[in-house]
Amino acid sequence: MYKVLVVDDEPLMLEGWKTMVDWHACGYELCGTATDGEEALALIRACDPELVITDIRMPVLDGIGLIRAMKEMGHGAKTIIVSAYSEFSYAQHALRYEVDRYVLKPLMTDEIHSLLLDMAASLEECRQTAASSRKMQADAAADAIVGLLGNGGPAAADTAARLLGVNERTRFRLMAAESIGESGESESGKSPIAVLMKTLTEALIIDGMRAWIFEESPGLAGLLIIDNDLNEEQFEVWLEETVVKKGWPPQELAFYCSETAIGLHSVPNLYRQALEIRSRALLGSKAGIYSYRERKVTGQWNLEDMTAYVRALLQAIESNDLPGIDRSVDELVGLFGKSGAEESLMQTAVRHFRGELLRRYAERGATHREASEWLHQLLDGTESADIASWTSTSLKRLSVKATEQFTVKEKPARANSNAITEAIDYLKQHYREKIRLQELAGRFHLNPTYFGQQFKRETGHSFHDYIHRLRFDEACKLLRRTDMLVSEIAAALGYHDTEYFTTKFKALSGELPSTYKSKRQG
Incomplete structure (x- = not known):
């Protein structure tokens, strides 16, 4: 789908663009509308359309001014000027700013559909060119980072600074990741961990951060991240929640997080920190999120003992053994006291415990989204999201609440x-x-x-898939037998978002609802 923004100061014209044009059938998505050029510029920054259709005469900032501003800000969207004025001077202004098409009112639906289909080829070419350019930039950045790790000296640092757009005051953090027991490739031909790192990079950008993927050794992907206001613990929480939200199985992934440091000269040391964590006992073969901060504070890691006590606690939860829960938590807390680093090990244990709860709940048939929602329901305001404030009492209370989900009552x-x-x-x-x-x-x-x-x-089928299939069967009937709009069918079947309904329908049928309807009613 190509994203489109329509700009017109006439409400009736905007309504016509929304209702008269079958955007999806032409391969487009109407991502927004605006009533003047200034409002349109704000939307362009927000939704990054690939095509902008604008009226030429508008208040505040007209169509020509909008296109000029787009060119000045470096936005490469294709443009269509729509006008009720056929004077040659307007066409000249439009051509001066390399407008792609000039259309006169009144608009005809068939004409617009034909125009959109005709522009699809050039839009696809632009998309491919941009993707190729982004890949070349990403590859160059990755090579520069790897060169930096190889102690390439000032020349490597200068090259990396230029490609990444950073300076000596930029603060970085570094994360390495690998898939536990990874084998084969995904459908895209890339390793699962490479796909995951790309997903995490996109999520970081959405949350206002910047990151670059690199691979210095096979099977171990790295992410160099420009640090923001998140401390190490907050970043680890963000990472865990993002992995669950994106549907990746936490039990199959291992992450190694460095400290933060200023300047590109610190990057080799940050990478050494990540590798040092990875080399510790059990970390190379066990899933989880591990930080150099914890290794630095605790000095001597007692991971074998800690994981054994957490495993005993989980067994007590699953068997509804309340005395066993009390005993396991007390033993776990006792381990912290012996280590001389109670606070840090407590945080490590709680993170590990929380991850194991999510994994075991997901193994019992829930989706990762359901598992994440379940964990938030367990907390439900009685425990702090800040694991540094958890105590043995709060850990016991959470464990008892968890037994309600893991224990199946005996029934015939x-x-x-x-x-x-x-x-x-x-x-x-x-x-x-x-x-x-x-x-x-x-x-x-x-x-x-x-x-x-x-x-x-x-x-x-899973619970949610079954509901979608019931709705899909009914949608097919309504598309074949009625004149209801796709949006009306979506609402009638309980979908509050037409786009979401369209995505689900296409996943099950292989085609858009509008295409399905036209084929069956034509």
């Missing part, structure tokens, strides 16, 4: 099976409504984790 197998069947029947009647797995499980008095497992066993 036939009764459980009947409850799942009733739940499926209920969904077939109410799939248009907003239904949460936890709420439906509660309706039939079942543990949510157990319910999710049994539901998938009965249907062959």
